[in-house]
Amino acid sequence: MDKAHSRGRVAAASAVVLVLEIDKALVARMAGLRISGLRRREITSMSTDESEIAIMKMEGG
Secondary structure (H helix, E strand, O other): OHHHHHHHHHHHHHHHHHHHHHHHHHHHHHHHHOOOOHHHHHHHHHHHHHHHHHHHHHHHO
């Protein structure tokens, strides 16, 4: 019982971390919209990749 309970806590904590990672990626993307030129594109593509990785991790378990 104790092991299952702590495993559930770890899973919940990692889900929260993944959501925070996605939020950071969205914030980075929004910040990127304010920066013109190549730098903006770099930030936008980077944040998209980060959010996609976080979503894949969430779906994969």
